[in-house]
Structure formats: structure tokens, C-alpha cells
Amino acid sequence: MQIEAAAARTAATDGLVVALDIGGTKIAGALVDDRGTLLVRAQRPTPAAEDAESVMRAVSEVIGELAADPRRPLATAVGIGSAGPVDASSGTVSPVNVPGWRDFPLVQRVREATGGLPVVLTGDGVAITAAEHWQGAARGYDNALCMVVSTGVGGGFVLGGVLHPGPTGNAGHIGHISVDLDGDPCPCGARGCVERIASGPNIARRALDGGWRPPEGVEATAAAVAESARAGDPVARASFVRAAQALAAGIAAAATLVEIQVAVVGGGVAGAGELLFGPLREQLRRYATLSFAAGVKVVPAQLGTDAGLVGAAAAAFAAPLVPPSAGPYGLAGGPRAVLSA
Template sequence: MSDLVLAIDVGGTKIAAGVVDGDGSLLRGAVRATPADDAEQAWAQVRSAVDEVLAGTPSVRAVGIGCAGPVDTGRGTVSPINIGGWRDFPLRARVADLVPGVPVRLAGDGVCIALGEHWRGAGRSSQHLLGMVVSTGVGGGLVLAGRPFGGRTGNAGHVGHVVVEPDGLPCTCGGRGCVETVASGPHLVRWAREHGWQAPPGADAADLAEAARSGDAVAAAAFERGGRAVGMMIAGVAAVCDLDLVVVGGGVAKAGPLLFDPVRRALDTHAGLGYLSGLRVVPAELGGEAGLIGAAALLRP
């Protein structure tokens, strides 16, 4: 029997498909842009990426899907906040029609990122970890006792919507003051501009990081504020879930110490319980491949 798994990773900006072998190596991959508002156009991009990676590939034994949430793993449907055309979209059934006769598993993309890092990345040494992304949004997923943990509906670990500012900005989730409204790339840039950062239109978190490295005090303060919010969130999640490791990836995490230093300082302040004394926060290793490798890992024994 083939040990190959078709992996699919659906996010708000890109859709990826790949073929992953039994060792967790990505053999083939394809990427498409995500249409934001049209359900069938978004599905067409999924189908196109799948067709590309399966062309000339031997049969796959299973399919793993990670998708931006919320998801409903019981029903196999997805309602991503930033793909407006998909509400209760039957993604698992649609994919099963493309690859009939094999098991199809669906999970939130954060769970898949955590599982990918646990299998092949920075989380290999941990059985109790949070994998998260700080990018245009903030997302995450949990691996507990060495197994992916999705909770009742598949949305456990959705840490971007932990509240860190009770009177903070409205969030796309419908809440207010979520860590995503403080630490995501667009919100770092927004805050910096509001506090006097002079940058051309279209400047992003990478430009903000470069300004901070060059000595811009407002840019550095934006990262200090965002990192502190992420650290506060991590302290709470780690206390609840008894974690020993947090793996952080995504575009904002590429700022390195600008983000990680204030995260760790916040942990020193807020993670005071004795059982959290060994908690580590480390950069992710798999980059954009984490979601695909983690989606394939959903089918591991």
C-alpha cells in the first residue's frame, strides 16, 4: 500500500496542496491565492492545487486537510473568518469526492501547524505544546500527550482570540481586545502609524521590523507591545493546558528578538506557577510547510 498522503492547507491568503510521504517529507507542492468572497472560486483553487500535485503521483492512502477556522470537524464543514464565501462549506465531502475510497480527515489549520512542528520541526522533543503563527492574523493549535487536540468542535487552541485588552479594539471574530488586534502584522503597523511612525503607503510588518532594527523608537515600541500581548496570552494558555513548549512561526515571528524578547519578558512576569518554570518559547522550523506536514500527520497511527 502507498504510504503517500495528500495534504491540503487552506488559509485566508493562500491555498496549498502537497504529497507527503511516511517520513513527513513534502514531495510535491502547489500553491494558489485564496479568493476571499466567492465560495466556488475558492473551491476551484483547492481543486486546481490538488489536481496539480496528484498529476503523475502514485495513489495516496489518505487525505488530511487543515483549514482556517472556525471549523466543525464533526460535520466536516468550515466557516473561515477571512474567507467570506465559505460558511458551513462542506470541505471534507468536496475533497472526498476528488479522491474517492480513502480516509479524509479535517482539522483546524492551527492544529495542523502544531502537529507538523511536533512531527518534523521544533516541537519534536515535546508532548505538550502550542504551535502558533503570528502573521496577518494570530492562530494556533495544541498537541497534548503527543496527540492533536481539537476539542469539542475542532477549534481548541484558537489562541488569537484570547482577550488581552478588555477595552481594546473590535476584532473580526466579533469580540474585542483579542491578542490578534494587538500583535498581528497589520495591527502592529496600524499602532505604529498612529503613534508617529513615518512610512510609505503599503509598509508592512517587515518594514516595521527593519525600522526598529535601525533605531526607530516607535517601531520598537510596537513590537514590545505586541510581544507583551503574545506573552500574556501564552502564560494563560500554558497554565490551563500544562504546556512545556510553545513554537511560534509566521511573518511577524521573522522579526526574531524584536518579538521573542518581549514575549519572554512577559512570561517572566505572568507565568509564575511552579509547573511553568520549564516553559520554553522557540521559533518554528518548518515555515510554510508546517500546515501541510501537519495535515498529513492527522493520518498517522
């Protein structure tokens, strides 16, 4: 079933878009209005270990569920925030944590699945940055780095008050800055990347390598490591400190290059709270030592798991193919930014 492109926009459907948030763990979708309200939701697990068509089938199921909603609201465009790297200029994606997708023509396939709607593609970190700058923790800052620390580590920049996705939609992809030149190999091909140290699976991997074991019947995840760390397990705590060190080094590098004022950190790993943020702020003081970088604030993201969907919608509203409302990225509440598409 396909979502119909609007021939004429009505008051009830004004500013409605489809938003997709595609990651290594889940594929989420929503119908979103021009105030960022998620009206209808759908979600599937990402079959990341399967082939390209299996992953696309999950995307199509999410789109089909949105289209099957009894209200059947009309949509004017689709915004996608995808795990990266992405290539917004060609409409393709090659997520590190979805090996079946390499140069996968996601924009074309989603356009076909939605009956020819315009499709705007960004990296997931850029999408989350758009959302947090619009109505989250980066609101009011002209220069910000927003990060998502989860299955992977992504990010995006706001520079001079404008979202800065870069020509292909990957600017701010802090997860693949190398912070340990002789460190473990990363799936991206480099060594010692922030993601290889600070992502949830790697926090758990490092704790397991150090001798930590989860309670019986509990999966070895970053959340389980966090629980053990709070209970006083030194190996579990050390794994979080190491993750914080990697994140601090990456943030300090960004601050040195482009003079950010704030670093917003979200994603599942950020749910550990002060277990992560405490050592992160401490480590940042060690790495961000130059006067123009030393004042960077580190704050938790505010939009939670909805940030990717809100940001993907923001990308769709910003596209020239969709008549925007006044506001950030085409939404109500602030100045627009220009996104590459």
C-alpha cells in the same frame, strides 16, 4: 482532473497522502509520503475577499495541479489544515479571515474534487502543532503549545504526549483569547483578542495609526514594520512590543490552565526573530508568575512554511481510514496520537 484513490498500495506509493494548507493569504498543497517528505507542491493565492465558490475554485486548482503531475502517484487520503474556526465533526469551515466561507462544506467538496478520497479536517494551528511535535521544535516535549502568528494567530496543544485537537478540531485556538477586555473589536465578535493585536496585519495597522510610514514603494506589512524597527524607528518597535505582550498574556493563560512546558512560535511574524522573541520572553516573565507556569520556554518553530502541509499529512495518516505506519500521528518516529475527524 482527479487524484485516483489507491485500489492497492505499492512500495512506490506506500503511505502517500494529499495535504492542503488553507489560510487567508495562500492555499498550498502537496503530495506527502509517510516520512513527511513533500514530493509535489502546488499553490494559489487565497481570494479571501471573493465569494465562497471563488475560494473553492482556487482549492480545486491546487488539487488539479497535484493530480496533473507526470508521475501521477496514487493517494490514499487527504489531510486539510484550515484557518479556523473549523468543525471537524461536520466537515465545515468558517475562517475569520475568509469571510466568504461560513459553514462551508469543505470536506464534502474536497472529497468530490479528489474522486472520493477520505478527507480529514483540522484547524491550521492543530496541523502545525502535529508537524512541530513530530519533527520540529516541540519534539520530545509531552506538553506543548504551538502557535502560528501570521495573517491570523492560531495554535494547538500537545498534552500528555498526545495531540489534542478537541471535538471540533479547534483546541488551542489562542488567537481568540481576549487579552484586552476593552480593546478593539475583533472580526470574531469579541474584543481585544490576541489576533487583533499580534497578527501581521494588525502590527502594521497599529504602526500606521501611530504615525509610522513605510518607505516609498514598500507595502505596509509587518515585515516592513520590522525593518523600520531594526533601523531604530520607535513607533515600529513599539508595535512589535505590543504584539509580544499580547502573545505573552495568551501563553501565560495557556500555561496556567494546562501546564505546558514549551511554547513554539512560528508563522511570518516570527520571522522578525529577536525583535519579537526578546520582548515576548520579557513580557512572559511578567504574566506567567505562578511556579508551575513560570518555567515555560519560548522557542521559534523549525519547519517554516512547510509545517502546515506536514501537519495536514500527519492528520490524514492518523485517521482510521488510512492504514498508518508506526510513528507520531501515523508517521515514522514516535507514538501515535488520536485526532478527531
